[in-house]
Amino acid sequence: MPAFPRTLLGPPGPWLLCAVFVLALEGVALLCSESVLREAFEGRAPGWLTSWVAAHEGRTPAGVRAGTLAHLRSLQLAAVALLALYLAVRVHLAAGLRPRSLPITVLAWWLGVELLVAPHLSFGDWNIHYRILRNLDHRPTQVGGGFNSDSVVAREESGAFRPEDFNLIFLGDSFTMGLGVDPGTEAFPVLVGDALAARHPAERFHTANFGWVSSSPFLSHRRLVDSGARYAPDLVVLAVDMTDFADDLRYQRVLERHGIYWLYDKIPLTLRLVQAIAPVTLRRVAAWSVGGIPARRFFVTDAPLEETRRWMDPLAENCDRVAAWCREQGARFVLVVLPRSYQYSAREAPRDRDAREYAVLGPYCLEPFRFFDELRPTKDYPIVSLLDDFRANTEFPTCFEDDAHWTPLGHRVAARALVRELAPIVDEILAHGR
Secondary structure, eight states: OTHHHHHHHOOHHHHHHHHHHHHHHHHHHHHOOHHHHHHHHTTOSOHHHHHHHHTTTTOOHHHHHHHHHHHHHHHHHHHHHHHHHHHHHHHHHHTTOOGGGHHHHHHHHHHHHHHHTGGGOOSSSTTHHHHHHHSTTOOOOOOBTTBOTTSOBOSSOGGGOOTTSEEEEEEOSHHHHTTTSOTTTTSHHHHHHHHHHHHOTTSOEEEEEOOOTTOOHHHHHHHHHHHGGGGOOSEEEEEEOTTHHHHHHHHHHHHTTOGGGGTTTTSHHHHHHHHHHOHHHHHHHHHHHTTSOOSSTTGGGTSOHHHHHHHHHHHHHHHHHHHHHHHHHTOEEEEEEOOOGGGTOSSSOTTOTTGGGSOTTOTTTTHHHHHHHHHGGGOSSOEEEOHHHHHHOOSSOSEETTEEEEOHHHHHHHHHHHHHHHHHHHHHHHHHOO
C-alpha cells in the first residue's frame, strides 16, 4: 500500500513545487493592495514598485490592481494545468496502459485546458479573436477618469443631455476615444465640443465621446441603438479609420460564427499556437473560410480601388445604418474620414508596431479617400476628409514615435479642421430650431 500512492502520484517534489508557486502568487496577490499601489502612483513606495506602476500611466490604482490580480490568477491556472498534465501521465503509466495511447491522454488533458483554462487567461490580447467572440462589442467598462457611468467620455451623465440643449455625439475607434492622450481634455471630440460651445455662449452644449478601442461603424451602430437615444443627439459625427473596413468585415462574421470563427471559442489555445507558428498561413485560411475576405487589416491601401471596392462597400452600408438611426432621432449626421500617418507623412511614427502592414506613401495609400470622393455625391449626409488638413500641417509630430495614434498636437489639428466643417452645420441647426 505505501508504494502505490508514490507510484501513482510520483515523487512529492513536483507537487511541492507547484504548491509553493501557487501560494507565492497568492501572497503577491494579497500584498497587491490598492492602498500600496496608490502610494506607488504618488511616488511614496520603493523605487522598483514606483517604476513598475509608471508603466501603467493613465491607469488608476484600482485598475492596475484588477489587471495584476487577473494575471496572477492566470499564472496559477497555468501551474495547476501543468500539474494536471503530470498527474495524467502518471496515472496513465501506473494504470498499465500502452505507451502508444499516451497521446490520447495528453489530448484529453489539452481539451480540458481549452475548456477550463482558456476562458480565464488575461495576458493582454493573447487571442484577440477569442476575446471578441466572447464579447463582440468589447465596449469600455471604465467609470471615472473622464468616463461617465455609461463608460462614455463625457463630463456629465446622460440625464444632463436634455432635448432643449445642443447635444453632440462622436463615434469612432481608438483615434476618436483619444488613446494615448487624456480623452477628457485632449482628444479631438472634447476640443471640438468646447470650440463650438464657445461660438454659441447662449446655448447649453454637451459632448459625448462614444469612441472606444477597435470599434467600427458596425459596432458604433449597435451602441447607438442600445444607449444613444438617452443622449438626445442633435448632431452625430462618425469618424472612420483605415482599419474600420477590415474590422467591419470581421465583426459581421464573428457575429454569425462564420468560418473559422466557429472554432475560436472551442479551441482558442490551439489556434493561438498555430498563429504563433504560422501566422500568415492561419490568416489566409481564416480569410478563405469566411468567403475570401482580405487577410490584411490595411487591405484598402494595398491595391487599386477597383480590386477592393466590394470589400469596402459593407462599411459604407454600416455608415448608412448610423445615418438612418440619426434620422429617426431627428439628428443630423456627418461622416468624417481620418487619415493614418503613412498616408500623409514619411517621418511620422517611424517605429509604429503596425508598420509592416502598410507601405508609407505607397501607390495605393489614398484609394480609400477616392472611395469616399465617389461616394459623396450619392449620400444625403456630408462626408468630410481630414487628409488635406494633415498634409498642410507643418507642426511635428502628430503621432507618437512607436504608435500611429495621435499626439495632443494631432488631435488639435483634427479639431481645428472639424470645427471649420461642423460650425456651419451647428449654426444651421440652431437657426432652424430643434
